[in-house]
Amino acid sequence: MEGKIETLWNEVRELNLGTSGDLDRLDSPPTPLQFLRDFVSQNKPCIISNATNHWPALTRWTSDSYLTSALSSSLVSLHLTPHGRADSLVPSPSSSLCFASAHVQRTPFPEALRLIKNDASFVAYAQQQNNCFQSEYSPLAADCDPHIPFATEALGCRPEAVNMWIGEERSTTSFHKDHYENLYAVVTGQKHFLLLPPTDVHRMYIREYPAAQYRHSPVTGEFELEMESPARPVPWSSVDPYPAPEDREEQLKKFPLFFNGPRPFRCTINPGEMLYLPSMWFHHVRQSPDSRGRTIAVNYWYDMQFDIKYAYFNFLQSIQCASIESQMLAETVQEDFDSDSPEKTEDE
């Protein structure tokens, strides 16, 4: 079975996605037909330039005073973590890995903006994937388009959610997929994506981790990691594509299908550019800040079609890849053993 799954990884690249690891680039927004035919229907990403040149955001949002003045009385959702990794795997109090969500606090925007800087003792990321651009950030509505015209016409609906992301260098988003067609527009700074097609699901080593929540004490400034009770298992990718140098060898051994398989697609999205990130693609996101230390982006989630591609994905995911199973089993035994060892240090 491994050989057949590996053939699938290679075939989708050779037939359709390309083997270079680079994405198609369009110098201007596609027509709705072109977008649908060449990208959405084929579940194929691309980078689009010159689609947002007319957005006032591209100039206005480089000014802190503009933003704080426009949002002077707005409360925004601020995600706090000790290290910038929210919705990611971290060692739980009992030392095995858990799936940790950020401490979220509704914060007056001017205060939030002050906290999003890379010299703070914790990492703040203003974001909320609940259509926040059109609610918390509504005073900025005129600075961007409320939808992406070519996508709205192609997909036949308005976006289900438009989300704002204001972060700094240390915030990263771990590998995951969304059940949406995603148009991701960068306004200031840069976003760096690693992408894997849905065919590569076994390379993500998805397994269940218990959910946990960071709690941040405003008094002590300390974080506490609280396991959800009753325990709630969250299926999540085990792979960190950028392990610390000292962990690299171990990670390569643990996740050989990821590290030894075809290289992920890579791209950097600059201000004024937009990524079409197709539904069900696994993505990992880092960011580089602008001169003020921040990256600002707006993304548009459109409903996906649950069609034959989705049914095929579920079938593929249901198939056990014996080398992964044995790998995971070996790892579990190793972890159980390690958890008795006081010297153990986890890699996150």
Next chain:
Amino acid sequence: MEGKIETLWNEVRELNLGTSGDLDRLDSPPTPLQFLRDFVSQNKPCIISNATNHWPALTRWTSDSYLTSALSSSLVSLHLTPHGRADSLVPSPSSSLCFASAHVQRTPFPEALRLIKNDASFVAYAQQQNNCFQSEYSPLAADCDPHIPFATEALGCRPEAVNMWIGEERSTTSFHKDHYENLYAVVTGQKHFLLLPPTDVHRMYIREYPAAQYRHSPVTGEFELEMESPARPVPWSSVDPYPAPEDREEQLKKFPLFFNGPRPFRCTINPGEMLYLPSMWFHHVRQSPDSRGRTIAVNYWYDMQFDIKYAYFNFLQSIQCASIESQMLAETVQEDFDSDSPEKTEDE
């Protein structure tokens, strides 16, 4: 593995295709965007009415004198078989099944038309899947559109081939798939399709059969079946969805995944209607004649995209379904046994 494949058959129906076995119907031609979004991208068939109302063919082709006069000096490819089943499985001279192609002869059109009638001692089918409408039948070009406008715009290309089909009741086309997006327009008579999505590939029991060719002697009026030499194996579906009553029980036992799985999608395409038959769908075709005993249709083949859907299909097909393997093995043993028995009668 069988359970997972069966889940796939059901899921693609529950999510996307519907479970009734009926196809979506459109009362007018879709816009290119709608066609691409709702059907091609989703690899989902539909029946379209009122897309060919303006074709002179719909009235002109009901007249034999019009056709013979327009094509009085044309040679057309006429496919001759003893029973109407070309490109299908029939007993070879050694009694095991082979894949038999028709005897093809270039025939003056007026003579061809005389031969296409259900009281002849053999079955004649005027067709050739090599863009014959635009070559052999070019005098009729003005009677139909040279392409289907909404499809050409949606798919971004002109058809790769436009084919003419003039047949009678006894001609059937056995289960197979094409690597094309297919728009199939009926002009006179009716076509009856059975359709299975590409996800159901294991239900087709595709195995290799040796290629053979009918030779028709104009002197004796007899057919001879000649095996290709050297032997050429052709992968083909083993399933006849309409076995003779006396063979039914045996066929049900041989091909339980077909006969006991979800019912195929069924449709009848009437004059003036068009079927969108998505690439890679398995289809079986029968026809009912008009008052002159004939069915005439024109189909448009557009290039398909070899994208993630195609890669998923190849992966699915590469997976062995143990119950099929054991079934096939049992069947082979049975056949070997039967071939020693003088009472043996094959079902075709």
